[in-house]
Amino acid sequence: MLRLKWRIAALKNGLQDATAYRIEFLLQLIGSAGVPALIQWLLWYAIFKIGGQTEVAGMSYTDLLAYTWMSVLFSQVRGGDHDFALMEMIRSGGLSNYLLRPVSPVEFVYIRGVAEKLFVAGICLVIGMIASFAVGLNPLHLLGAMILALLGNIIHYQLGAMIATLAFLWEEAYAILMVKNMVVQILSGELIPLNLFPANMQWVWKMTPFYLYVYGPTQFALGRWNLTEFGNAILIACAWIVFFTVGIKVTWKFGIKRYLSLGG
């Protein structure tokens, strides 16, 4: 039995929590979308308009700007920091609150945390579909791309939840989670399109699931991936999810035995 009720309630509760401070929520949203886009735009402007380049790795100024603006939508949906929250709970004993409830703590923390991202994904989807329609792109591609980005969100958390179990052993896993996030920023295509990687380095991002977070969805939304490539990406994302689901079960099974439930 799926026990959907608590999951829906946790989503609702997570959204209420995330939007408890409306101005903070809006500023965070605008800041996290606007600032990286502005930096990228300045970079491309400097290379093309000041530096006089006409093409970078086969992409024009317009291509790169299109990538920048479209990728902003999916960057907003990329995994949040609830893996850090999970690690902190293990470290401080806050996990006990969740262990006592008849729900999976890993899933519960995710659902509460992802509520905000789902809300943002909804906004991005509407904006993106309108923009796609306006510039002649297929709005349905945007919908598919958003689904892929959401699968990427799940993968991001699952990997983080697995890494967080190191806190059972070492009491701290902050540094590793930070390194993971830095790698993700580069290999997800959030900062630069991954086809800017040299041809002999393309395998680097292809062997990780991170390109499914931003690069893949952006390519499909911009019509640069065909349906087969998109279908493959969805299958690969599902495979990663299955892999990490098993990984989480194993690492948590062993980790929880070392949980100290500090405090109280």
Place this chain on the structure above:
Amino acid sequence: MSEIVIQVDNVRRSFTSTQKGEGLKGTVELLFNPKVKSHDALKGVSFKIESGAFVGLIGANGAGKTTLLKILSGLIPPSSGEATVLGQKPFDRSLSFRHQISLVMGQKAQLWWDLPAVDAFDLLKAIYEIPDAVYRERIDTLAELLDVKRLMQTQIRRLSLGERMKMELIGALIHWPKVIFLDEPTIGLDVLAAHKLREFLRVFNQKEKATIILTSHNMDDIERLCSRVMIMKTGELIFDGDPNQLTKKGECRLRIRFMEKKSIEELSALSGVPADHIEAETTSETTSEGEDSNDSGAALPTAFFNIQRTEATKVLQSIMSKTSIIDMGIEETSLEKVIQRIYEGEPAGLVERK
């Protein structure tokens, strides 16, 4: 006979922690040669608790009370020994087990800080699959009993400590657990709030027949609520029984200050009271009034005689007929005093192990 809901057999639990020495040297040592120290939090604890019991679990800081509650609620496993709650091993944490238990930690917030209590309760309702009508009825009952109806829409972070604690309690009881572990629920509460909370727990225990284990440093909590008390000391259960056994009905503590120091044997001979019922002190804190020194400032020897109230006059007469005293007083043998003496290391006599 009531059924046994909690059974603990020879449960032990040890923890290891890394020790850091003082200063920079300690920091370097921690990096290259960390010292690990092992600590036995529980040393072979065994007991049984029947359904519907209200048990007080007391002990000084670090006695192992919270560790025991964490094991019983399934948060941590025992290092050895076996614990069963409601016929299940707590650390298996089956869904049915988690549906039937609750743990409230007075020092730990379980509700979400930025949300009003009502939103948290709505989520708990879905988690425990409580039907709407039942949920409404429970919320009304609990909010009424704890007098927090008007605060349900207020953010948790904006509530006072006492109000927050009451909300925590509602959150912990909303699913009507069969077994409740309360870890210092009245900590930091004012007299009125603590009284309300106690009253509520008493009614809940009587009406719902829930089994409750309560830890508290407030002996009022224990005296007013618990029909059975378990005392822990450095990981061991040193007393398990009726709290009246500890205070011993009709017993009092006769305090006498003498001019000169006397040995226990001399005091026993003077009073006719057995030596193991007498304590002698010459400290600067010998009396509750703080009048502990003579005119020259020297501490005066004081003796305490644990006797029946009816014997007080006879003992006093016997002593006064043989020696001079400075003053005397009779102290009630309150549970708090007894516990304090146990914490301070008083050898049994008063303390019995079931």
